[in-house]
Amino acid sequence: MSNTLYPPNAAAAATAHVSGMAAYEALCQEARTDYAGYWARQARELLSWKKPFTQTLNESEAPFFKWFEDGTLNVSYNCLDRHIEAGRGERTAIIFEADDGAVTRVSYQELLGKVSQLANALKARGVKKGDRVVIYMPMSVEGVVAMQACARIGATHSVVFGGFSAQSLRDRIQDAGAVLLITADEQVRGGKQLPLKAIVDEALADNACPTLREVIVYRRTGGAINWVAGRDHWLHDAVAAQSTQCEPEWVEAEHPLFLLYTSGSTGKPKGVQHSSGGYLLHAALTTKWTFDLKDDDVFWCTADIGWVTGHSYITYGPLALGGTEVVFEGVPTYPDAGRFWQMIEKHKVSIFYTAPTAIRSLIKAAETNAAVHPRNYKLDSLRILGSVGEPINPAAWEWYHQHVGGSRCPIVDTFWQTETGGHMITPLPGATPLVPGSCTLPFPGIEAAIVDETGNDVPNGQGGILVVKKPWPSMIRTIWGDPERFKKSYYPSELKGYYLAGDGAIRDEQTGYFTITGRIDDVLNVSGHRMGTMEIESALVSCTELVAEAAVVGRPDDTTGEAICAFVVLKRPRPSGDEAKAIAKQLRDHVAKEIGPIAKPKDIRFGDNLPKTRSGKIMRRLLRAVAKGEAVTQDTSTLENPAILEQLGQAY
Ligand code: 6R9
Numbered sequence: 160m161s162n163t164l165y166p167p168n169a170a171a172a173a174t175a176h177v178s179g180m181a182a183y184e185a186l187c188q189e190a191r192t193d194y195a196g197y198w199a200r201q202a203r204e205l206l207s208w209k210k211p212f213t214q215t216l217n218e219s220e221a222p223f224f225k226w227f228e229d230g231t232l233n234v235s236y237n238c239l240d241r242h243i244e245a246g247r248g249e250r251t252a253i254i255f256e257a258d259d260g261a262v263t264r265v266s267y268q269e270l271l272g273k274v275s276q277l278a279n280a281l282k283a284r285g286v287k288k289g290d291r292v293v294i295y296m297p298m299s300v301e302g303v304v305a306m307q308a309c310a311r312i313g314a315t316h317s318v319v320f321g322g323f324s325a326q327s328l329r330d331r332i333q334d335a336g337a338v339l340l341i342t343a344d345e346q347v348r349g350g351k352q353l354p355l356k357a358i359v360d361e362a363l364a365d366n367a368c369p370t371l372r373e374v375i376v377y378r379r380t381g382g383a384i385n386w387v388a389g390r391d392h393w394l395h396d397a398v399a400a401q402s403t404q405c406e407p408e409w410v411e412a413e414h415p416l417f418l419l420y421t422s423g424s425t426g427k428p429k430g431v432q433h434s435s436g437g438y439l440l441h442a443a444l445t446t447k448w449t450f451d452l453k454d455d456d457v458f459w460c461t462a463d464i465g466w467v468t469g470h471s472y473i474t475y476g477p478l479a480l481g482g483t484e485v486v487f488e489g490v491p492t493y494p495d496a497g498r499f500w501q502m503i504e505k506h507k508v509s510i511f512y513t514a515p516t517a518i519r520s521l522i523k524a525a526e527t528n529a530a531v532h533p534r535n536y537k538l539d540s541l542r543i544l545g546s547v548g549e550p551i552n553p554a555a556w557e558w559y560h561q562h563v564g565g566s567r568c569p570i571v572d573t574f575w576q577t578e579t580g581g582h583m584i585t586p587l588p589g590a591t592p593l594v595p596g597s598c599t600l601p602f603p604g605i606e607a608a609i610v611d612e613t614g615n616d617v618p619n620g621q622g623g624i625l626v627v628k629k630p631w632p633s634m635i636r637t638i639w640g641d642p643e644r645f646k647k648s649y650y651p652s653e654l655k656g657y658y659l660a661g662d663g664a665i666r667d668e669q670t671g672y673f674t675i676t677g678r679i680d681d682v683l684n685v686s687g688h689r690m691g692t693m694e695i696e697s698a699l700v701s702c703t704e705l706v707a708e709a710a711v712v713g714r715p716d717d718t719t720g721e722a723i724c725a726f727v728v729l730k731r732p733r734p735s736g737d738e739a740k741a742i743a744k745q746l747r748d749h750v751a752k753e754i755g756p757i758a759k760p761k762d763i764r765f766g767d768n769l770p771k772t773r774s775g776k777i778m779r780r781l782l783r784a785v786a787k788g789e790a791v792t793q794d795t796s797t798l799e800n801p802a803i804l805e806q807l808g809q810a811y
Contacts, residue, residue, distance in 0.1 A: 163594065163595060164593070165560070165569070165592060165593040165594070165595075166593075167588065167589055167591070167592065168567060171569075171588075172590065174589075175588060175589020175590070176447055176448050176451050176453075177589055177603075178589045178590065179589065183587055186603035186604070187601075187603045187604070194216075194604070195215040197603075198215060198216070198440075198604060201440060201444055202227055202230075202437075205444055205479075206436065206439060206440055206443070206479075207232065207236065207237055208436075209230075209233065209409040210229070210231040210409070212227040212228065212229050212230025212412060212436070213230075216630065222630070222656070223636065223637060224630040226413070226437035227413075227436040227437060227632070228412060228413060230411070230436060231412070232435065232439075233311065233410060234311075234416055234435050234439050234475065235274055235278075235308070235310040235407060236407045237443075237479050238310075238479050239252075239267060239270060239307070239478065240407070242267045242481040243271060245481075247481055248266060248267050248268035248271075249266050249268065250266060250267050250481065250483065251264050252266060252267045252269075252270045253270065253303065253484060254483065254486070254506055255485075255486045256485065256486070256489075256502060256506070257488045257489070258347040258350065258489035259350075263300065270300075270307075270478075271403070273301075273304045274311055274405075275311065275402065275403050276405075277304055277394070277401075278405040279398075279401040279402055279405050280308075280375070280397040280398050281308060281312055281314060281339065282405075284339060284373055284392075285372075286312065286338060286339055287312075287313075288312065288314065289313065289414075290314045290315070290337075290339070291314070291315050291317055291336055291338065292309050292315070292317070292338065292339045292340070292341065293316075293317050293332050293335060293339075294317070294319070294340075294464075295318075295319045295341070295355060295358075295359060296318070296321065296341060296342060296346075297321055297343050297345075297348075297355065297488060298463055298464060298489075299379065299488060301377045301394065302318075302464045303473065303478075303486065307478075309417075310416060313414060315415045315417055316416075316418075317335045317337065317417060317420065318417070318419065318464055318469075319420070319465060320463060320465025320466060321463070322755045323754070323755040324358070324753060324754055324755045325359075325752075328358060328359065329362040330427075331428070333370075334420070334430055335430060335639065336370045337368070338371060338372055338373075339373050339375065340363075340374045341394075342355050342359050342375070343355050343356065343378070343379040344356050344376055344379055344380055344382055345379055345384075348488070349489060349490045349492065350493055352380050352382055356384040357385065373390055373391075373392060374390055374391045374392070375392050375394050376391055376393055378394070410435055411435075411436075412437065413434050413636070414435045415432050415433065415434065417432075417433050417470065418431065419467055422682055422689045422694055423680070423691055424648075424680040425693055427694075429638045429644065430638060430639030430640065431467075431577050431639075432635065432636045432638065433633070433635065433636065434633075436632070437580075437631075437634070438475075441580050441581035441631065441632050442470075442472070442475040442479060442580065442581050442633065443475070443480055444581075445471070445476065445581040446458075446471075446472060446476030446477055446479070446480055446482070447480055449545070449573060449582050449588070450545065450571070451510075451543060452480055452510065454481075454482075455509075456482060456509045457483050457484070457485065457507055457540070458477050458482050458484040458485070459506070459510065459511050460472040460473050460477075460484070462514070462547070466688075467576070467577040468512075468548070471581050485502065485508060491517050491520070491521060492520070492524065495528070495530070495531050496520075496524030496528065497530065497532075497535065499513070499517070499521065500533045500535070500536035501536060503536065503538055503540065504538060507540035509543070510542065510544075511541055511543075511544050511545065511563070512544075512547065513545070514546065514547055514549065514686070515548065515549050515551040515552070516549065516686040516687050516718060516719055518551070518555050518559050518563075519552075519717065520718050521533075525562075534562060538563060538565060542567075542568055543568055543569055543588050544563060544564050544568045544569070544570045544571070545570065545572075546573065548686075548687025549687045549721075550674075550677070551572055551595075551596065552596065553596040556596060557595060560595070569588040569591075570586075570593060571585050571586050571587075571588055572597065572599070574598040574675055576661075577635075578634070578635040578649065578660075579635070580635070583605050583627065583660075584599065584600065584601050584602065584605070584673050585600075585602055587602075594667075594670070596674060597667070598672075598674070599672045600673065605627060607625065607626070607627050607628075607673065608626055609621075609622070609624065609664050609666055610623055610626050610654070610657065611623050611624065612653065614653060614654040614657055619666040619671055620666070620667070621665070622664065623665070624654075624660075624664075625660040625662045625664040626654060626658055626660065628658075634658065662676070662678055662679060663677060663679045664676055681693060683711075683721050684713075684720055685716075685719050685720065685722065685723060685757065686718075686720065688757050690723070690754075690757070690758055694758070695723060695754065695758050695760065696709045698750045699727060699750060701749075701753060702745075702746060704730070705730060705731070705742065705745070705746070706728070708728040708769055709727045709728070710769050710777050710782055711723060711760065712724050712726075712786050713786075714762075714783065714786035716761070722762065723761055724762040724786035726765075726766060726769055726782055726807060727764070727765055727766075728765070728767065728768055728769060733765050733766065733806060734765060735765075735809070739809075739811045747759040762810035762811070764785070764786075764807045764809060765806065765807075765809075765811070766806045767800070767803055768803055769782075769803070770782065770795075770803060770804065770807075771798070780793060782807075785804070785807050785808065
């Protein structure tokens with residue numbers, strides 16, 4: 160954390176939804192005084208309920224908390240119909256920019272028509288409230304429509320990121336017990352056409368997913384694909400005869416809106432289950448306060464809908480508020496690394512939300528190619544910048560602030576997780592003085608704290624475990640099909656009933672500001688993507704013809720935040736030189752096939768065995784030092800075979 164303090168711009172702060180620290184404090188105070196009352200007020204003011212709730216929070220089955228339990232609503236009604244009923248149907252909901260730069264604008268009225276047609280098509284195919292639908296789509300209007308259509312009929316969606324492999328997709332379809340899948344023929348990224356349908360075919364091969372009845376395919380490129388008659392249907396055919404009206408399914412507030420699989424400390428990804436009412440409330444409230452979204456804003460969140468950020472800040476939050484947002488199909492570096500800046504200029508984006516890893520790679524690009532430096536673009540439409548997914552280092556923060564934000568835009572460094580549904584610790588742009596590298600203070604109503612292993616508060620200035628002391632509306636409800644794992648992972652008995660985030664943090668002695676110090680479990684954060692070390696280890700050892708044993712750790716990386724480093728013992732003699740390179744490539748390809756390209760280890764190191772204690776435990780701390788290229792200062796006297804340290808020094 161740096162020491163520079165950036166107070167909010169007074170003129171801009173004056174008109175903010177939360178204007179000034181006193182207003183922030185007052186909200187926090189309201190929540191402290193009457194916790195349930197505070198959240199009930201927000202839920203009544205921000206959401207439209209079919210049947211108003213009378214019970215705000217039910218803690219009787221803690222940690223399975225229930226919010227707004229006896230109320231009913233529909234998420235898609237809240238995101239679409241109510242804006243049209245208020246006479247705002249002609250407003251642009253989505254400005255879609257394709258990989259090749261083609262732009263499509265979709266109004267709220269048009270979006271509702273598309274969502275209703277697909278919702279009707281799903282119903283016609285027998286999809287019912289509570290059924291699970293997997294969405295494996297490119298960044299597209301149709302991807303958002305697919306999610307909203309599920310919400311409209313009360314089907315629970317589970318979006319799988321388009322970069323995941325057939326194996327990962329299959330695991331998720333099976334775990335969710337999905338009945339239908341929505342995909343595209345191909346996706347287009349960086350000028351390349353990449354398969355989606357072919358991966359779906361592979362995932363479904365050999366009747367691997369018996370619950371899945373049908374596949375709906377959006378024609379994005381028209382590329383050649385395989386077709387299973389009876390199972391596969393074109394999206395345009397499925398919706399052609401459907402009405403643009405569809406009565407929303409009014410669901411209970413606790414009805415599962417979606418499952419989203421994420422990595423934990425064990426090998427198997429977990430299906431994080433979110434609610435309808437509580438989730439939507441926080442997605443909307445954080446979009447309003449953290450981004451200060453107003454009618455004349457153009458909001459752009461660069462995340463993919465396959466991650467939670469795309470759920471809360473593309474599909475749900477901005478639409479719940481009737482905002483106008485950019486949805487982008489492509490990548491930040493195509494046709495060149497000026498793409499983001501060019502798009503901000505073109506669409507007059509006023510709120511821009513991206514990940515530190517993107518910023519760091521664009522800094523690098525601008526350093527080597529002056530033509531893609533943000534100073535070449537007209538970025539004066541910007542008024543607020545955001546960061547998410549990993550800690551933003553002060554140097555990247557300063558560059559983002561100066562060169563993208565013209566030293567006038569506050570940066571909201573938003574700390575949150577798939578499990579939290581929305582922002583937990585974040586500055587509010589019209590209130591909070593900023594410190595580069597710190598996510599500053601909890602969102603009003605979020606009781607974040609730092610404790611020791613027994614759940615006792617630690618003083619400011621002393622690091623500890625990040626917890627949330629009280630339940631909040633958008634929290635994870637359970638892990639799909641595994642309530643025990645939910646309790647064990649997030650509410651371990653020694654933590655006094657606090658939610659365990661899995662991150663370490665420290666609060667500044669003077670300001671009380673939070674800085675996240677990184678995961679305290681075996682989860683890595685590579686380019687803002689969460690991955691379990693065990694997940695990658697299982698993928699490596701599943702290459703049974705080659706691998707005897709594998710251990711995976713993270714090491715710091717200038718661009719991606721963390722990089723994956725794998726230590727591998729082969730079933731054959733330890734290779735070196737070109738042979739080692741070839742085997743390393745084979746292993747990377749294997750991991751890409753098992754999980755997806757994002758999980759490919761950057762470094763692979765081969766040893767005759769792994770460093771273990773005499774009791775057989777892999778010495779991970781030592782491996783982390785080796786991965787960093789640090790001298791091993793740790794006591795290695797308990798090492799069974801000290802000679803391997805030298806072998807592991809070589810990375811391929
Ligand atoms: C939204 C999202 C969650 C993990 C989280 C933490 C890291 C996210 C951060 C941050 C520091 C921030 N993280 N935002 N660390 N500062 N502003 O990223 O969800 O994919 O579940 O990852 O990401 O380690 O625990 P998810």
